[in-house]
Amino acid sequence: MMAPSRPFSLKPDLTSYELPLNEKTRNFLRLEQFFSEIQKGIDEKSCDSARMALIQMIELCDFIQRVDIKKDLIQELEIIISSFKQLSGNPNVDSKSLTKLLSEMNEGLNFLRIRDYQPGNLLQKDELAIQVRHRLGISGGACHFDIPRLYYWINKSEVERTTQLNEWMEDLRPILWANKLILRVVRESGQASNATATNGFYQETLNTNAKYYLLRIHLPKEGSIFPEISGGKHRFTIRFYMHSSTKLKPQKSDENIEFFVEHCGITS
Structure with a gap:
């Protein structure tokens, strides 16, 4: 089934840097960031966090429509399901767990395939969200005096705000x-x-026969070194820089730096 997590990737003293190697993965990572910020806004339960969660949801819905993320998710789920089916009969795999997982994935995939399912439709038809969206193109345009109705909503009870945010999230789940x-x-x-x-420099040519989606670079949090990663499906380079202060430009490192690198992908 899924490859087990490596111990080093779970250590709190390591920071992971990622580089998507194709447009789909780039969009998936952006999607992950949107959902993370929305959930933080819901969990914090303050007036300001509710306002930011709503704005993030609106921007997320616009992003989903712009890049047709639903189609990309369906394609990748089909690849994953096909890959996992090949594990059937493997003595090292728990057949009951695999069957259950495949059933859950097929159920989720079939739902995404429903023609009438349009993620974010609830929010896009909501009058308050429409009003807020119209103001987002203006820098600072969603102030309390611009949208009194938004100010009224964020000052409702914590329970009412959280309930509404979760309702808007329902068709995004x-x-x-x-x-x-x-x-x-x-x-x-x-x-x-x-x-x-x-x-301070590293370059690697990628195996063109492999289908890589993502590079992950792991470095100790201690110290003042960070990487800038660039590349595509054929090769990638890493330049390491030293951070001293946000007031100053980072300086290129000339040290020999050890790190972990992972090449990640899905085999169909």
Whole structure:
């Protein structure tokens, strides 16, 4: 089934940097960021966090429509299901757990395939959300004096705000579920290896026969080094920089730096 998480990836003293290697993965990571910020806004339960959660939901819905994320999620789920089916009969795999997981994935996939399912439709038809969306194109345009109705809503009780936010989230949850599953499978597919950047520079040519989605670079949190990663499906480079202060430009490192690198993908 899913590859087990490597111990080092769970250590709190490591920071993981990621580079998507195709447009789909780039959009999946952006989707993940949207959902993370929305959930934080819901969990914090304050007036300001509710306002920010609503704005993030509106921007998320616009993003979903613009890039047709539903189609991309369906395609990747089909690949994952096909890959997992090949594990049937493997003595190292719990057949009951695999059957249950495949059933859940097929159920989720079938829901996404429903023609009438349009993620974010609830929010897009909501009059308050429509009013807020019209003001978002103006810098600072969603102030309390611009949209009194928004100010009224965020000052309702915590229970009412949270209930409304969760209602708006309802038809976005299938997208959230699919995106979390895909990124989990991609990340857990990686095999970690040690690498060394000579004089702060590292370059690698990728195996063109492999279908890589994501690169993950793991560095200790201690110290002042961070990577800038660039590349595509054929090769990638990493340049390491030293951070001293936000007031100053980072300086290129000329040290030999050891780190972990993971090449992540889904095999169909």
